Amino acid sequence: MKKLLVPVFLMLVLVISACGKGEAPEKEAASGSKEPEFITYQSETGAVEVPADPKRVVLLSGFTGNVLDLGVNVVGVDVWSKNNPTFSKELKDVEEVSDENLEKIIELDPDLIIGLSNIKNADKLKEIAPTVTYTWGKLDYLSQHVEIGKLLNKEKEAQAWVDDFKKRAEATGDEIRGKIGEDATVSVIEAFGKDLYVYGANWARGTEILYQAMDLKMPEKVKEDAEKAGYYTISAEVLPEYAGDYVILSKYSDADTSFEETETFKNIPAVKNGQVYEMKGEGASFSDPVTLEKQLSFIKESFLGN
Incomplete structure (x- = not known):
């Protein structure tokens, strides 16, 4: 009798589990609330699949204030950003890294890397995480922020700051x-x-x-x-x-x-x-x-x- 009860019990568990798995996608699809895990960003060098909600960003050539302003978590920054007193509070526990310090970057487990187009080891960095680079001066200072907003899936927030800043700066001027x-x-x-x-x-x-x-x-x-x-x-x-x-x-x-x-x-x-x-x-x-x-x-x- 005991031998018969065990298989029956296991079958019931499997049936319940299967039903549960079958319902989840329907609810998800009906609500339409699930966000995509990745988005396609059109970079200078072509399309790049990047996280839709990056959690661990490494910055190799500045752009630190852009990312911080948009509320995205930073885990590694270049020496100039790390020593910048403007960011001292925000970067207190953030690691200093460079484009030559690949092992340290790997340890930080980034889901996105951002730098200038002249960084070293770009191909190796792309193997660690999606890597996007910008040419210094190609975009003006405000367009650059909007572009980084696009990369971080926060274009609306970036554009809102740009519009407000321009208005205030022009009025002060x-x-x-x-x-x-x-x-x-x-x-x-x-x-x-x-x-x-x-x-x-x-x-x-x-x-x-x-x-x-x-x-x-x-x-x-x-x-x-x-x-x-x-x-x-x-x-x-x-x-x-x-x-x-x-x-x-x-x-x-x-x-x-x-x-x-x-x-x-x-x-x-x-x-x-x-x-x-x-x-x-x-x-x-x-x-x-x-x-x-x-x-x-x-x-x-x-x-x-x-």
Whole structure:
């Protein structure tokens, strides 16, 4: 009797289990609530199957603020992002990695890798996880965010931020021009190491906001030498030639700032008029939403005092 009961019991379990399995897809299909596990993203190099809801992203060439702004989890970042004080809280427990550190990336078990088109070991990285790269400067700073939004399946959120930011930046630009005059010029100069640089309209340090969103004027000398390449190295002796009526001075904490003690610098009109605004160099070389929001606040406070 016992021998007969066991097979009957097993058959009942199998029947119940089969019925249960048969009902699930019907409910799923009826509700239509199941999200796809992967989406096809059209990258620069062709179509790539990427997670529809990435959970473990590795960033090898910046774009960190873009991903963080869209609320996606980051497990590995490049050295510049890791050392960026703007992201210190968010990246406190995130690993520092590089395109040559394949073993460490494997250990992080990423489901998506993002970098610039010049990263090393791209083919090997693709074997670890879907890998998408971008050419620096191919897209403007706002379009880049929308593009990353598409990659992360968050295009609507990215576009919403872009629309709002443009509106606020343009409004602030109108206020600034109303205060300083339509013809007033603004320079963005940086002290890094022992060198001085002047920047064009698309090289971070607030340049995109000042020249693109706010439409403030760039000194002709800056336009002539820095606009095409994006930046230009200058000496302290020729600094007055590149200084606008207003100067944003980005300074790294370990930069050689002895040029500020020279008469050449002290006699620049912007310096004499108290129209030089110092920006912290660390973290200024990014153009993501987190950094841009910080820079917009800095520019607004510097020019308008609020």
